Amino acid sequence: xxxxxxxxxxxxxxxxxxxxxxxxxxxxxxxxxxxxxxxxxxxxxxxxxxxxxxxxxxxxxxxxxxxxxxxxxxxxxxxxxxxxxxxxxxxxxxxxxxxxxxxxxxxxxxxxxxxxx
Amino acid sequence: xxxxxxxxxxxxxxxxxxxxxxxxxxxxxxxxxxxxxxxxxxxxxxxxxxxxxxxxxxxxxxxxxxxxxxxxxxxxxxxxxxxxxxxxxxxxxxxxxxxxxxxxxxxxxxxxxx
Numbered sequence: 001x002x003x004x005x006x007x008x009x010x011x012x013x014x015x016x017x018x019x020x021x022x023x024x025x026x027x028x029x030x031x032x033x034x035x036x037x038x039x040x041x042x043x044x045x046x047x048x049x050x051x052x053x054x055x056x057x058x059x060x061x062x063x064x065x066x067x068x069x070x071x072x073x074x075x076x077x078x079x080x081x082x083x084x085x086x087x088x089x090x091x092x093x094x095x096x097x098x099x100x101x102x103x104x105x106x107x108x109x110x111x112x113x114x115x116x117x
Numbered sequence: 118x119x120x121x122x123x124x125x126x127x128x129x130x131x132x133x134x135x136x137x138x139x140x141x142x143x144x145x146x147x148x149x150x151x152x153x154x155x156x157x158x159x160x161x162x163x164x165x166x167x168x169x170x171x172x173x174x175x176x177x178x179x180x181x182x183x184x185x186x187x188x189x190x191x192x193x194x195x196x197x198x199x200x201x202x203x204x205x206x207x208x209x210x211x212x213x214x215x216x217x218x219x220x221x222x223x224x225x226x227x228x229x230x231x
Contacts, residue, residue: 031216032216033216033217033218035219035220037222042224043205043207043224043225043227044222044223044224044225045160045207045209045222045225046222047219047220047221047222050217050219052216052217091159091160095215095216095217095218096216104162104165104174105150105162105209105220107159107160108159109158109159110159
């Protein structure tokens with residue numbers, strides 16, 4: 001079974017508008033971390049935001065916020081006031097477990113976001 | 118300043134000719150990872166080092182090997198590249214191998230196999 005599911009292969013948004021990128025996850029662990037990364041066409045993976053499974057507040061980092069709904073196992077990324085430079089591939093990822101060797105980062109298939117002027 | 122440096126950014130090799138990709142870091146983080154990312158796909162973990170301890174993923178082909186001579190450097194060796202090994206190779210670092218620790222990625226090396 002897929003551990004991370006991103007159901008939107010592509011999304012379009014008008015500049016200055018907000019956009020939500022969906023992510024659902026599957027785990028039986030009580031402790032896990034959820035991450036969002038941005039990958040521009042240049043290829044570098046840029047860390048955006050982190051949400052821990054025990055965090056009660058939704059994470060926010062500037063224009064990025066994570067809408068964490070634990071019961072639904074969803075961790076959607078909200079980008080407010082979209083900019084042309086936000087056009088990129090966005091990956092949702094999860095790390096399970098505690099401090100053990102091999103808590104690998106599992107990625108979803110990604111969502112290609114295009115911001116239109 | 119870049120935290121993770123990968124050289125070269127673009128590498129062209131011939132079918133079957135060994136190739137080495139390089140990764141270095143400026144943060145002295147304990148963990149270094151190598152990912153393979155094929156076109157329009159998610160990154161796939163090949164292996165990682167926790168300090169000097171090497172951890173291979175079960176489905177990583179024997180063709181891929183890695184060395185970490187010191188904290189700062191990690192190398193990916195592809196012994197006999199095939200056409201299917203053409204991909205972006207991403208190096209990442211993490212302070213610890215813990216669910217709370219984000220991984221910081223380098224810019225990647227795009228490998229072409231002729």
